[in-house]
Amino acid sequence: MIRFALxxxxxxxxxxxxAAAITFAALDILPGDPARFILGINATPDAxxxxxxxxxxxxxxxxxxxxxxxxxxxxxxxxxxTQGQPVGQLIAGRLGVTIPLTVIxxxxxxxxxxxxxxxxxxxxxxxADAGLMVLAQLGVAIPNFWFGMLLVLLFSxxxxxxxxxxxxxxxxxxxxxxxxxxxxxxxxxxxQAAILARVMRTALVDVQGSDYIRTARAKGLTxxxxxxxxxxxxAMLPVLTILGLQFAYLVAGTVIVENVFYLPGLGRLxxxxxxxxxxxxxxxxxxxxxxxxxxxxxxTDLAYAWVDPRLRSRKAE
Amino acid sequence: xxxxxxxAAFALALxxxxxxxxxxxxxxxxxxxxxxxxxDPTAGAAAAIDEVVYQNVFxxxxxxxxxxxxxxxxxxxxxxxxxxxxxxxHLVEGATFHDGTTFDADDVVxxxxxxxxxxxxxAQKALYAGIDSVTAVNANTVEIKxxxxxxxxxxxxxxxxxxxxxxxxxxxxxxxxIGTGPFKFVNWQKGADLTLEQYAGYWGTKPALTKVTYVFxxxxxxxxxxxxxxxxxxINNTDASTLPVFKADPRFKVVVGSTEGExxxxxxxxxxxxxxxxxxxxxAHSLDRAEIIAGASSGYGxxxxxxxxxHSKDYVDLTGTYPYDLDAARKLLAxxxxxxxxxxxxxxxxxxxxxxGGQIVASQLAKxxxxxxxxxxxxxxxxxxxxxxxxxxLTIISHVEPFDIGIYADPNYxxxxxxxxxxxxxxxxNETTDEAARKELLIAAQKRLAEQAVNGYLFELAQTGxxxxxxxxxxxxxxxxxxxxxxxxxxx
Numbered sequence: 001m002i003r004f005a006l007x008x009x010x011x012x013x014x015x016x017x018x019a020a021a022i023t024f025a026a027l028d029i030l031p032g033d034p035a036r037f038i039l040g041i042n043a044t045p046d047a048x049x050x051x052x053x054x055x056x057x058x059x060x061x062x063x064x065x066x067x068x069x070x071x072x073x074x075x076x077x078x079x080x081x082t083q084g085q086p087v088g089q090l091i092a093g094r095l096g097v098t099i100p101l102t103v104i105x106x107x108x109x110x111x112x113x114x115x116x117x118x119x120x121x122x123x124x125x126x127x128a129d130a131g132l133m134v135l136a137q138l139g140v141a142i143p144n145f146w147f148g149m150l151l152v153l154l155f156s157x158x159x160x161x162x163x164x165x166x167x168x169x170x171x172x173x174x175x176x177x178x179x180x181x182x183x184x185x186x187x188x189x190x191x192q193a194a195i196l197a198r199v200m201r202t203a204l205v206d207v208q209g210s211d212y213i214r215t216a217r218a219k220g221l222t223x224x225x226x227x228x229x230x231x232x233x234x235a236m237l238p239v240l241t242i243l244g245l246q247f248a249y250l251v252a253g254t255v256i257v258e259n260v261f262y263l264p265g266l267g268r269l270x271x272x273x274x275x276x277x278x279x280x281x282x283x284x285x286x287x288x289x290x291x292x293x294x295x296x297x298x299x300t301d302l303a304y305a306w307v308d309p310r311l312r313s314r315k316a317e
Numbered sequence: 318x319x320x321x322x323x324x325a326a327f328a329l330a331l332x333x334x335x336x337x338x339x340x341x342x343x344x345x346x347x348x349x350x351x352x353x354x355x356x357d358p359t360a361g362a363a364a365a366i367d368e369v370v371y372q373n374v375f376x377x378x379x380x381x382x383x384x385x386x387x388x389x390x391x392x393x394x395x396x397x398x399x400x401x402x403x404x405x406x407h408l409v410e411g412a413t414f415h416d417g418t419t420f421d422a423d424d425v426v427x428x429x430x431x432x433x434x435x436x437x438x439x440a441q442k443a444l445y446a447g448i449d450s451v452t453a454v455n456a457n458t459v460e461i462k463x464x465x466x467x468x469x470x471x472x473x474x475x476x477x478x479x480x481x482x483x484x485x486x487x488x489x490x491x492x493x494x495i496g497t498g499p500f501k502f503v504n505w506q507k508g509a510d511l512t513l514e515q516y517a518g519y520w521g522t523k524p525a526l527t528k529v530t531y532v533f534x535x536x537x538x539x540x541x542x543x544x545x546x547x548x549x550x551x552i553n554n555t556d557a558s559t560l561p562v563f564k565a566d567p568r569f570k571v572v573v574g575s576t577e578g579e580x581x582x583x584x585x586x587x588x589x590x591x592x593x594x595x596x597x598x599x600x601a602h603s604l605d606r607a608e609i610i611a612g613a614s615s616g617y618g619x620x621x622x623x624x625x626x627x628h629s630k631d632y633v634d635l636t637g638t639y640p641y642d643l644d645a646a647r648k649l650l651a652x653x654x655x656x657x658x659x660x661x662x663x664x665x666x667x668x669x670x671x672x673x674g675g676q677i678v679a680s681q682l683a684k685x686x687x688x689x690x691x692x693x694x695x696x697x698x699x700x701x702x703x704x705x706x707x708x709x710x711l712t713i714i715s716h717v718e719p720f721d722i723g724i725y726a727d728p729n730y731x732x733x734x735x736x737x738x739x740x741x742x743x744x745x746x747n748e749t750t751d752e753a754a755r756k757e758l759l760i761a762a763q764k765r766l767a768e769q770a771v772n773g774y775l776f777e778l779a780q781t782g783x784x785x786x787x788x789x790x791x792x793x794x795x796x797x798x799x800x801x802x803x804x805x806x807x808x809x
Binding site: 030032033036037038039040041042043044046047050051054082083084085090093094149152153156157160163164165166167169259260261262263264265268269272275276277278 | 352354355361362363435436437438439440441442443446491492506507508509510532533534535536538539542543545546547548695696697698700701704705718721
């Protein structure tokens with residue numbers, strides 16, 4: 001188990017390093033001079049040169065890359081070009097939106113998707129099953145930003161129950177802060193809930209035909225009891241995999257949803273930073289997200305190995 | 318869990334929105350398309366900086382009013398020497414910065430020293446390059462000496478780039494701006510909103526508003542929803558295509574005005590075939606401005622025939638110089654040895670007037686055989702490729718700086734236009750302070766650009782604002798970048 005964890009951990013570190021190199025290189029190749037962007041088209045060349053020097057943009061690429069990596073080890077993410085503030089501080093300020101948003105969306109997608117999947121599997125072939133699966137198909141197809149706009153039209157413009165966007169800080173009014181996250185998290189969760197419902201249904205249908213369900217029924221359980229006691233738990237394995245993967249999709253979805261609901265989250269920070277060529281801010285934010293995603297996968301792997309002994313032993317051979 | 322969340326959401330929602338307004342409000346929530354990257358108007362070109370702080374948080378010696386005229390601000394009056402080389406500014410007394418420090422002549426000397434310094438990162442440094450010296454005569458008098466006469470000096474002094482900052486606080490103005498204006502900076506929730514409050518110690522007339530919040534919404538549909546839902550009270554300038562929604566709604570008023578933005582089909586004059594006057598004239602004859610305005614700007618915008626705003630007192634209408642005439646265009650192309658036209662690229666920045674306008678221009682020029690390949694760029698690529706490296710044939714862009722006709726006198730500018738006759742007119746203009754003589758020169762300059770068909774002159778960008786019907790005092794026109802709050806008030 002320890003050896004398994006260690007191997008996985010080394011893999012994680014290598015992935016991070018590769019991600020850092022790719023992010024750095026990709027952004028460095030991008031055309032565009034941050035100093036010219038900040039000062040605009042009427043600035044004199046010497047003013048632009050002065051700013052380039054202030055921002056440290058004139059150093060060679062390798063030097064900047066290792067300076068950045070080295071800084072991150074001691075928690076120094078650098079200074080934002082456009083905002084002049086420590087990147088770590090800017091990112092930290094956005095987590096109060098993005099983390100709750102992602103968590104609520106995750107809970108919502110599981111809370112909506114799983115019961116629908118189970119219900120559809122239990123009523124396989126019925127009208128309810130067909131209807132629910134059509135809905136799920138729609139849910140997968142609808143883009144989350146468009147669904148978000150529909151939610152705003154109904155709940156903010158027409159009914160006026162919830163704010164159409166923006167964010168009240170948690171410290172100022174926690175209820176209002178939560179209220180500002182309701183519509184965005186629903187918009188973010190819907191496509192994921194639809195995917196979960198389909199996976200859950202398929203997994204459960206597979207399980208229902210398996211030998212151990214037949215054995216359980218032979219021991220005198222009803223089909224419902226057999227499915228609940230043995231089926232759902234086994235069907236959860238593929239669902240857990242999907243849940244782990246979904247985290248990455250949710251994080252990517254925040255970039256769009258935070259823009260539609262003008263929330264001050266990490267996704268919008270990255271979006272704005274890319275537009276303004278605030279390269280150091282983009283790089284560090286992307287690395288934080290990469291870390292969060294592969295960290296989640298690392299934990300999922302560990303949980304898997306712990307639940308399923310076959311995985312461990314195969315690795316140990 | 319899902320059900321509980323939904324119930325909680327409903328209960329919260331009811332408590333959140335149930336605020337009704339009775340007495341005249343003194344607070345205001347304004348939507349802004351772009352969030353300012355920082356808040357120091359003397360160290361960045363972003364229009365969003367001025368939209369928040371210009372004349373609200375920071376003030377200059379002079380200020381620009383709604384008509385584009387120069388008015389006294391931190392200087393209550395000034396004297397100009399007969400040779401136009403020396404300006405003596407008499408400063409207002411009793412003005413203080415928001416941190417309590419006193420405003421005096423030393424702050425003015427410091428501010429201008431910072432703008433003209435060798436390591437200055439002022440976005441408009443070139444405008445102040447003609448300053449020879451800035452001296453504090455006494456605590457309330459400053460003398461600025463120029464190297465040569467400058468007819469636009471008082472206007473430039475009133476721009477956001479030359480607002481007065483204090484040596485004690487200037488270094489932190491990017492995130493905590495400290496000025497002398499009627500509103501003081503309170504809080505900036507980055508990525509969401511920014512709050513200003515009335516400054517109790519303001520030296521001048523107190524504004525009607527006590528608290529102003531800027532909400533940053535870069536998604537067009539989200540802006541419409543925010544207005545409809547009442548979560549913001551107005552937007553200074555929003556997409557013209559969304560205006561019909563608000564025109565039909567009595568809760569709103571649509572404020573349409575003019576800006577300083579000349580929208581151009583820029584031609585690389587240094588590069589063949591655009592270096593040929595006949596080709597440029599042919600393009601001018603092929604442009605149907607009415608169609609471009611209808612498509613690229615939803616019908617908002619005034620046709621222009623040269624590089625000058627129609628609301629200016631020195632404007633002359635030159636839209637008839639090369640009227641829409643495809644036969645004339647074909648004839649000119651044939652004379653220029655392009656009887657079948659030619660191919661070129663049209664590089665477009667990411668703004669709707671350019672991306673949509675580009676398609677219309679391409680289809681119009683195709684009628685005379687000029688085949689355009691459209692290339693969409695983001696802002697940084699545009700700045701690098703087109704503006705800095707001059708690697709382009711044609712582009713569409715709005716030049717939003719006030720009084721920027723002088724850019725045509727710079728042969729190194731990305732237009733690639735090197736015309737000694739025009740440069741002579743500009744030189745003479747800079748040395749002339751007499752109003753009537755200046756007007757004559759400005760008209761000559763406009764005519765020269767129109768006749769030379771330096772660029773395709775399309776239209777003056779409109780400012781299309783949407784505000785609550787109960788608000789008064791917003792600027793209709795935008796002679797400078799900014800959203801000036803001092804006159805805005807609620808009628809009920």
